Amino acid sequence: MSTTPSVKPYSQVTAMLAITKGALKAIFRSPSAVLFSIAFPLIFILVFGFIGGGGGITTYRIVLEQNADTNNHVIAALKTIPNVKFVQPASDAELQSELKKGRITGVLGVYKNEAAKDGAHPYRISFRSTSASGDKLSTFLPFLENVVSKIDARIYPNKLSYASFDAPQIEEVRKYRTIDFILPGQLGFSLLSAGVFGVAFLFFNLRQTLVLKRFYATPVNRTMIVLGEGIARVIFQLVTAVVIIGIGTFAFKFTLVNGWITFLEILVLSFIALLVFMGFGFIVSSVAKNESSIPPFANLITLPQFLLAGTFFSIDVFPSWLQPICRILPLTYFNDAMRKIAFEGAHLWDTGFEIGIIVLWGIVVYAVAVKVFKWE
Structure with a gap:
């Protein structure tokens, strides 16, 4: 009597982890990913860290x-x-x-x-x-x-x-250094750049090179494909966050009021913000007709936030009519929450308003992304 060997069921989780591993290797090998996520923020931190100046225009x-x-x-x-x-x-x-x-x-x-x-x-x-x-x-x-x-x-x-x-x-109380203003802004700069540019180019290229189409010939679920690529991007950005915070702390005495607790809370906040910023990237990758049209669309999202969200200097320096616009941007609330946690000793639950606005942006962004996202 012959017996049919049992077939091990296909594991979607294993497939997702394999995609994550491959995508993570590709990201670390990408010069543009390293440049925008680590090099540019560190250059700004080094410049402002050495020259001081109170975070741009003094108000x-x-x-x-x-x-x-x-x-x-x-x-x-x-x-x-x-x-x-x-x-x-x-x-x-x-x-x-x-x-x-x-x-x-x-x-x-x-x-x-x-x-x-x-x-x-x-x-x-x-x-x-x-x-x-x-x-x-x-x-x-x-x-x-x-x-x-x-x-x-x-x-x-x-x-x-x-x-x-x-x-x-x-x-005499705890001194507020230039780095305490600059580093949160540069971490936000890194997260937003990676979330928008990184995801937009990634998924556009996956469609153009028919990689996604090849995935369809496998049993891998579409959701697992997106999760695998997304998790790889999240891991990479959290690593860059650790590098940026580490250099700021040990080289320029960036304030972490409650030590490791503050550090971990910053990583959680960065994770939440990155998920939202990646939603912008999904939208850009879908509306762009070709690769050369990605930067203009991405810059429409990133440049106003880099300039108006308190990245390089306080929004108090802007005219009163412009400040309400600054207060709409999601990066503004990340920067505010980051500075409250790092310097003022606030905890995540103390920044519930800022995190709530970021999450609200995430709901709106992903609602749009689901509508416009293209697989082919």
């Missing part, structure tokens, strides 16, 4: 003391300067919290000088802040002195000075 966010005199030339002059923003926290507790996080440059007081004699120093200026303001703290006081000097030259000639300066009060 000073200033709070006026409650009892300060606002009817004077100093305040009037500061209000005409675009990179000086006067803000008003809701409470003293919020003010102290914002100061210790470095979000507010300092608290300014301008008062009438009752002890002034012979018309000299009719006003005195006080300033208090924390060391969390970092480079902004070291540049604002000379900036303010320059403002007073211009007032002296313009409207107060032949006098000692329009205003005298009290000794600044600086509370």
